[in-house]
Amino acid sequence: MRRLDTEVDRRDPIDRSDRRLIDYLHGGFPLTDHPFADVGRALGLSEEAVIERLKRMLGNGTLTRFGPLFHxxxxxxxxxxxxxxxxxxxxxxxxxxxxxxxxxxxxxxxxxxxxxxxxxxxxxxxxxxxxxxxxxxxxxxxxxxxxKEREYFVGLRLLADTGEDDDTE
Known part of the structure; x- marks a missing residue:
């Protein structure tokens, strides 16, 4: 299966902080006045770094979507x-x-x-x-x-760890 609405250049590898960010966000997104700052604080990143990492991963196709899912x-x-x-x-x-x-x-x-x-x-x-x-x-x-006739919830979490020990920040 191939997504049609975006041609993606995936040559830009993700680093350990990107993988940690993806894994952290699988667990939920804080509903606070400064959610990106709160995520950054939990991961040892600045608010700006969280936002820039998400923009980069969306831009290069590592992430295809970031946002809420509604029923x-x-x-x-x-x-x-x-x-x-x-x-x-x-x-x-x-x-x-x-x-x-x-x-x-x-x-x-x-x-x-x-x-x-x-x-x-x-x-x-x-x-x-x-x-x-x-x-x-x-x-x-x-x-x-x-x-859709019925919906099933499957608690799928995809870990972004590639097994590499990349420390690129």
């Missing part, structure tokens, strides 16, 4: 996983059309008959359906929609 359904909204069968010659053009909609949160290429998968996040079921209908109209392709 959109509790507020009346809806997430819908959807897929298209896109002719290879049209893939780049269709990708740009799909990504142009503000409701499209993720877009991935798959080695499958349904070769473009994306997530629509909308404020209501009607808004999600409208976004999917717009995608069909824009692309001329049938959208296969898979709305």
């Amino acid at each position: 959109i359904e509790r507020a009346g909204g809806q997430f819908v996983l959807a897929a298209l069968e896109v002719p290879e010659a049209e893939f780049t053009r269709i990708c740009a059309l799909v990504n142009s909609l503000p409701e499209v949160a993720h877009n991935y290429r798959r080695d499958h008959q349904l070769n473009m998968w994306f997530v629509v996040a909308a404020v209501s079921q009607q808004a999600a359906r409208s976004a999917l209908d717009r995608i069909e109209a824009l692309t001329g392709l049938r959208v296969h929609a898979f709305p």
